Amino acid sequence: MDYKKSKAPGNTITYDTRKLSEQTGNIYETINIIARRANQIGVDMKEELNRKLQEFASYTDNLEEVFENREQIEISRFYERLPKPSAIGVEEFLEGKIYYRKPGKGEKAESAE
Secondary structure (H helix, E strand, O other), rough: OHHHHOOOOOOOOOOOOOHHHHOOOOOOHHHHHHHHHHHHHHHHHHHHHHHHHOOOOOOOOOOOOOOOOOOHHHHHHHHHHOOHHHHHOOOOOOOOEEEEHHHHOOOEEOOOO
């Protein structure tokens, strides 16, 4: 998913726990699913940010000199303005875009659709 085009809110929103737990039947399972997806998104975003910042990295032997590159600052600010991974995870769950399964119960794989 392209996180830059996500419609997830940039601020905190209160959700109805009954609505969140409708698909799984248990709010704790729902939170677990959303948290795991948020972790995946967070890792992806961090790797992408590190790759972009690596392009502008200057390797110097002098540790006292720290050069602030304008492009690095702009890239960092852009990623700070993106919705948080947890907000994107909740949005994906509510839209039915997350695939999950319950292997311990012997049931077929389920989707959040």
